[in-house]
Amino acid sequence: MNRSRVALGAIIVTAVLLRLAYVVAFGNTLNLQLSGYDAYASNLVAGHGYTRFPDLHPDSDLPPLYPFFLAGVYVVFGRSAITVALVQIAFDVVTLVAIDAIGRRVGGNLTGLLAAAFTGLYPYLLFQNLTVNDTGIFILLLALGVWAAYRVLDTGQWRWAVMAGAAFGLAALTKTLVVLLLPLLIVWWWRHLDLRRALLHGGAMLLVFAVVIAPWIIRNTRLHGALTLISTNDGSNLYQGNNPCVADFLLQGWDAQWTNCLNPTPPGLTELEAAAWFRAQAIAYLRNHVDQWPRLFAVKFLALWSPDIMPRSVPPVARLNDTAVLQYDQPLFQVARIVHIFYFAPLLVLGLIGLWRAWRDRRLIGPVVMVLAAITVTYVVYHPSTRYRSPADPFLFILSSYAGLWLWEMRKQALRP
Secondary structure, eight states: HHHHHHHHHHHHHHHHHHHHHHHHHGGGGGGGHHHHHHHHHHHTTTOOOOOOOOOOOOOOOOOOOHHHHHHHHHHHHOOOOOHHHHHHHHHHHHHHHHHHHHHHHHHHHHHHHHHHHHTTTHHHHHHHHTTTSSSSHHHHHHHHHHHHHHHHHHOOOOOHHHHHHHHHHHTTTTTTTGGGGHHHHHHHHHHHHHHHHHHHHHHHHHHHHHHHHHHHHHHHHHHHSSSSOOOTTTTHHHHTTTTTTHHHHHHHOOGGGOSSOOOOOTTTTHHHHHHHHHHHHHHHHEEEEEEHHHHHHHHHHHHHHHHSSSSSSTTTTTOOOOOSSGGGSSSHHHHHHHHHHHHHHHHHHHHHHHHHHHHHTTTHHHHHHHHHHHHHHHHHHSSOOOOHHGGGHHHHHHHHHHHHHHHHHHHHHHHHH
């Protein structure tokens, strides 16, 4: 067994032990009510279908993959936040293997190992990927899809295009922003292969992608009587991120979802009508306040990439569906914020250096940059938080690792007589 595999194994073991230690020490902070996914999963297990409502009428508000995963965990292991966390540790193991592989493809063995270490030891994901939300599974699928895209380029084999389509299809059933990556990857293949092979591999990827998401689109369309894609929460998210008070909320360190200046939703709207109404409110605000665009989008960009954890606190005027979010104000979380700043800020700076250096060195960083760009564009258009940005962080750490090794080599050269 070569040294890099031993080192990767040591990183994975360390990451797993850290997660198990967190579950033992802070398992009481894990809560099934931190998101709306538990209601869907519980109703699925009870045979009520895909719904979060007390009257059990079906809906399409949230993407389905994570609720179905939760339902499977509940059936096999029981309904427990601790059990969910333990199962999701396995996601992180596979993610670390994929990030190592992508890092090695970008900059060599040490780049891959460092990126895996930065990801495995990252305090924010240590907490986030154990909680009851879709972050861990989305990062896993994103990493597998990007790794498969590199394998398409290296091997020219169809199976990797199929794997990329499957991974991105499942990821779209978690967060639909992955659709931005598909045409970009095809263009990237075209640049490094040729047009014919890029189109063939791209066509295979798109076909598998469509097959994966088609059943859910058909279900939604039959439910609502009109073409409906993965979920219907895009309108409300767009409005939460584009309104008169969101920039001020973000500057205070508050979440955009807690804004208190939104127009009241008209009564009696269907789910699709409500989504369209929210969307119209956001578009009207943007159209009528073009002069606010620079401030609005700059604030959202800075909030998204802030080394501090966003949101920083819960405002007194917050619209809370439950009290679980009050943990943001707890002493343990405040300590975690300080740790996050000292961990993430240097890696962010290194990542910017790595982006410049890898581009200068003509490294194949296209898919890595695509992920960073897709997540940035999506949440600057909608609304940002550290949780929404975190799927980009392992890919940033690949660039951070490349820069760190480059700077280390420059230092060694400078010290040579």
